[in-house]
Amino acid sequence: MRRWNGWGDDTVQYPLGARALAFLREAVGEATAPRDVSAADVLATIPPTRLSGLPGQELISIEEWPRLLHARGQSLADWVALRSGCIPAFPDGVAFPLTKSDVAYLLEYAEEIDARVIPYGGGTSVVGHITPEPGDRPVLTINMRRMNQLAQLDSISLLATFGAGVAGPELEAHLRARGFTLGHFPQSFEFSTLGGWVATRSSGQQSLGYGRIESLFAGGTLLAPAGEMRLPPFPASAAGPDLRQLVLGSEGRLGILTDATVRITPLPEHEEFQAIFFPDFVDATTAVRRIVQARLPLSLLRLSTPMETRTTLALAGHERLIGLLETMLGVRGVGDDKCMLLCGFTGPSAAVRDARHATIDTAREHGGVNAGRRFGEQWMEGRFRTPYLRNTLWDLGYAVDTLETATTWDRVPRMVDQIEAALYSAVPNGERIHVFTHLSHVYPQGASIYTTYLFRISTDPDGTLRRWEALKGAASRTIVREGGTISHQHGVGRDHAPYLEAEKGALGMAALAGVTTIFDPDGRMNPDVLLNDHWSVGGNR
Ligand SMILES: Cc1cc2nc3c(=O)[nH]c(=O)nc-3n(C[C@H](O)[C@H](O)[C@H](O)COP(=O)(O)OP(=O)(O)OC[C@H]3O[C@@H](n4cnc5c(N)ncnc54)[C@H](O)[C@@H]3O)c2cc1C
Numbered sequence: 022m023r024r025w026n027g028w029g030d031d032t033v034q035y036p037l038g039a040r041a042l043a044f045l046r047e048a049v050g051e052a053t054a055p056r057d058v059s060a061a062d063v064l065a066t067i068p069p070t071r072l073s074g075l076p077g078q079e080l081i082s083i084e085e086w087p088r089l090l091h092a093r094g095q096s097l098a099d100w101v102a103l104r105s106g107c108i109p110a111f112p113d114g115v116a117f118p119l120t121k122s123d124v125a126y127l128l129e130y131a132e133e134i135d136a137r138v139i140p141y142g143g144g145t146s147v148v149g150h151i152t153p154e155p156g157d158r159p160v161l162t163i164n165m166r167r168m169n170q171l172a173q174l175d176s177i178s179l180l181a182t183f184g185a186g187v188a189g190p191e192l193e194a195h196l197r198a199r200g201f202t203l204g205h206f207p208q209s210f211e212f213s214t215l216g217g218w219v220a221t222r223s224s225g226q227q228s229l230g231y232g233r234i235e236s237l238f239a240g241g242t243l244l245a246p247a248g249e250m251r252l253p254p255f256p257a258s259a260a261g262p263d264l265r266q267l268v269l270g271s272e273g274r275l276g277i278l279t280d281a282t283v284r285i286t287p288l289p290e291h292e293e294f295q296a297i298f299f300p301d302f303v304d305a306t307t308a309v310r311r312i313v314q315a316r317l318p319l320s321l322l323r324l325s326t327p328m329e330t331r332t333t334l335a336l337a338g339h340e341r342l343i344g345l346l347e348t349m350l351g352v353r354g355v356g357d358d359k360c361m362l363l364c365g366f367t368g369p370s371a372a373v374r375d376a377r378h379a380t381i382d383t384a385r386e387h388g389g390v391n392a393g394r395r396f397g398e399q400w401m402e403g404r405f406r407t408p409y410l411r412n413t414l415w416d417l418g419y420a421v422d423t424l425e426t427a428t429t430w431d432r433v434p435r436m437v438d439q440i441e442a443a444l445y446s447a448v449p450n451g452e453r454i455h456v457f458t459h460l461s462h463v464y465p466q467g468a469s470i471y472t473t474y475l476f477r478i479s480t481d482p483d484g485t486l487r488r489w490e491a492l493k494g495a496a497s498r499t500i501v502r503e504g505g506t507i508s509h510q511h512g513v514g515r516d517h518a519p520y521l522e523a524e525k526g527a528l529g530m531a532a533l534a535g536v537t538t539i540f541d542p543d544g545r546m547n548p549d550v551l552l553n554d555h556w557s558v559g560g561n562r
Pocket of ligand 1: 144226511
């Protein structure tokens, strides 16, 4: 069963060994396991529903359990709320539509009772996309997970149409059974959905080869309070602005995506993952930039800073294997400041071989040492398991959060330094923080920067929240000041809304606000995300 107050399936554990525990104590200090509230305690706090004239229990549930499960996402603030039971608002009901007509009916019902509507995919948002705010209007969350069918697969044009509630494993299972893949693998793959990917402009780990969701999303259907918008899956079009770009990143504000057509790829003939270690981050960054600018057919380049490399190796287990690796690297001149680069090669066997040779040759020119497939394959096998570490850390008394941006190559090194410095300087007195970073997605023009920070949970949930707010605020202000985007892949939600104007400008914000008014004149659709109160029309009444 899926955990109600943590990550993932409750049968999956991520135990840490003695070396990992010692590493954490050394990094941020001894922690105390928090006293979390039970589900029964939280269920007892849920107020009666405000939904009236219910259309039928099979479409909308007003039971406490689904209302609790849909109250929060996966941000650190969400975890603090769930673990402490301090949840100021719950959805008044959760709908589970099966068809487009059900969705249309639910939107009509929401209009009749003047409810706010929160479209919901897998609930994996990490920036407060799906959290109901307290307010006078009732809140109806519409969970799209039952709309998960493969409607059509066109193997001639390489297009597949799915219900927007399809989650990663189901979508890939449908495609793989027919010899295809979408190639979209966000780390939340197990639970996140196609509709959620589109609505948040998600990026999968192998986007270097397959593209981000905005290049995979070919079209679909959006049901909005103002009507229906169909987006045909043209391969390309010069017919004015591309309306798909309005839906991509719309975060539920314009309406509900009921189905989506995606661009698929035949399963690759060959795929392999390798790890290369560099003596330092400057050399490694230059090598990665050169590799990506050579436009080799890679599907993944993921470069860790020395601190992230150290942390990954310390938490990974496999102590004997890592000992052997470190000895081998030491002999080859790769010491304490080593940086790990993971490379994915995907495609026809000959192209993979050529790309591997070219990558390793370029890496070698910058001191890179090829550690072979073992570490690459291990990363690949465990890549959806890593988020389970959050549960283990929390139970030990450690909170962990991530933040991300993207910027051009000339700014990458400074941005990494400045974000990390901002986090270190925002730590409250007497506390320590452990910060590490990787470049998660690279482009010929620049890279995304993905920083993880870990600190001790306070005995008082408000104290933990204040620590997080101070850290997140300092890092976000730094990203804006240094000219990065406020999000490369997680989206805007509530947490990033105050920073959006810095990159969109006043005219851009007014255009976005105007568009939401056309699709949703009453400000009914997820009114608390993307645009803050200043730009929201009809906002959080
Ligand atoms: C452990 C972990 C790892 C993650 N790794 C990645 C990663 O590698 N890459 C990445 O990009 N993100 C990642 N994320 C963030 C998150 O998974 C993405 O934002 C994902 O796209 C959200 O999909 P979802 O289906 O869970 O959407 P939800 O969280 O349910 O919703 C997100 C937003 O989309 C809207 N929405 C959902 N479905 C629809 C629909 N059918 N129509 C209209 N609006 C809709 C919601 O209203 C909301 O605003 C990660 C999150 C976690 C917790």
